[in-house]
Amino acid sequence: xxxxxxxxxxxxxxxxxxxxxxxxxxxxxxxxxxxxxxxxxxxxxxxxxxxxxxxxxxxxxxxxxxxxxxxxxxxxxxxxxxxxxxxxxxxxxxxxxxxxxxxxxxxx
Amino acid sequence: xxxxxxxxxxxxxxxxxxxxxxxxxxxxxxxxxxxxxxxxxxxxxxxxxxxxxxxxxxxxxxxxxxxxxxxxxxxxxxxxxxxxxxxxxxxxxxxxxxxxxxxxxxxxxxxxxxxxxxxxxxx
Numbered sequence: 001x002x003x004x005x006x007x008x009x010x011x012x013x014x015x016x017x018x019x020x021x022x023x024x025x026x027x028x029x030x031x032x033x034x035x036x037x038x039x040x041x042x043x044x045x046x047x048x049x050x051x052x053x054x055x056x057x058x059x060x061x062x063x064x065x066x067x068x069x070x071x072x073x074x075x076x077x078x079x080x081x082x083x084x085x086x087x088x089x090x091x092x093x094x095x096x097x098x099x100x101x102x103x104x105x106x107x108x
Numbered sequence: 109x110x111x112x113x114x115x116x117x118x119x120x121x122x123x124x125x126x127x128x129x130x131x132x133x134x135x136x137x138x139x140x141x142x143x144x145x146x147x148x149x150x151x152x153x154x155x156x157x158x159x160x161x162x163x164x165x166x167x168x169x170x171x172x173x174x175x176x177x178x179x180x181x182x183x184x185x186x187x188x189x190x191x192x193x194x195x196x197x198x199x200x201x202x203x204x205x206x207x208x209x210x211x212x213x214x215x216x217x218x219x220x221x222x223x224x225x226x227x228x229x230x231x
Contacts, residue, residue: 054219094167
């Protein structure tokens with residue numbers, strides 16, 4: 001298995017762009033998935049396969065992969081986007097799944 | 109509507125056992141892999157186990173291997189997690205989640221999660 005590293009916190013003002021990174025300590029990184037978890041609630045999938053957006057997720061959520069780092073971008077951040085965000089990936093065989101430590105997004 | 113409802117959590121002493129259930133509705137249960145995750149109080153998400161749609165393939169996190177067993181009853185649309193030899197560090201909210209396809213592969217994602225059930229291991 002390997003580790004995923006996220007910044008503990010990111011802060012932005014409403015309407016600005018938030019970028020949350022997730023770095024792997026081993027190559028190549030498999031697909032990344034992003035989950036949003038609001039306080040006291042279950043996680044919600046917001047991006048799958050690096051950059052795909054599930055139905056019902058606003059277009060302001062997008063993802064990208066630069067090889068060793070994946071990024072969740074939230075454009076035009078809204079107050080309702082304040083939450084913890086977790087990246088998740090797996091080893092190449094699908095035997096293990098791993099999460100990053102999570103990033104708390106604060107909307108100032 | 110796709111829905112997952114966990115049950116079976118509670119307070120258990122160290123060394124004890126507990127079986128969690130996850131009742132699924134709104135989709136063809138046997139056609140999707142399912143997984144268990146957990147979140148210790150104030151901590152991040154942790155993957156626990158995954159099972160294929162047929163139940164023939166299962167994988168576990170190292171932290172629970174040999175102590176936990178995942179299973180499913182496709183006739184009843186229920187996912188289970190049998191937890192034995194429980195330790196204090198197993199204390200967490202346990203979530204079940206629906207995978208995207210029937211098989212277990214690296215590219216699985218989890219598009220629907222239950223609300224979780226709290227397991228507390230303490231004397």
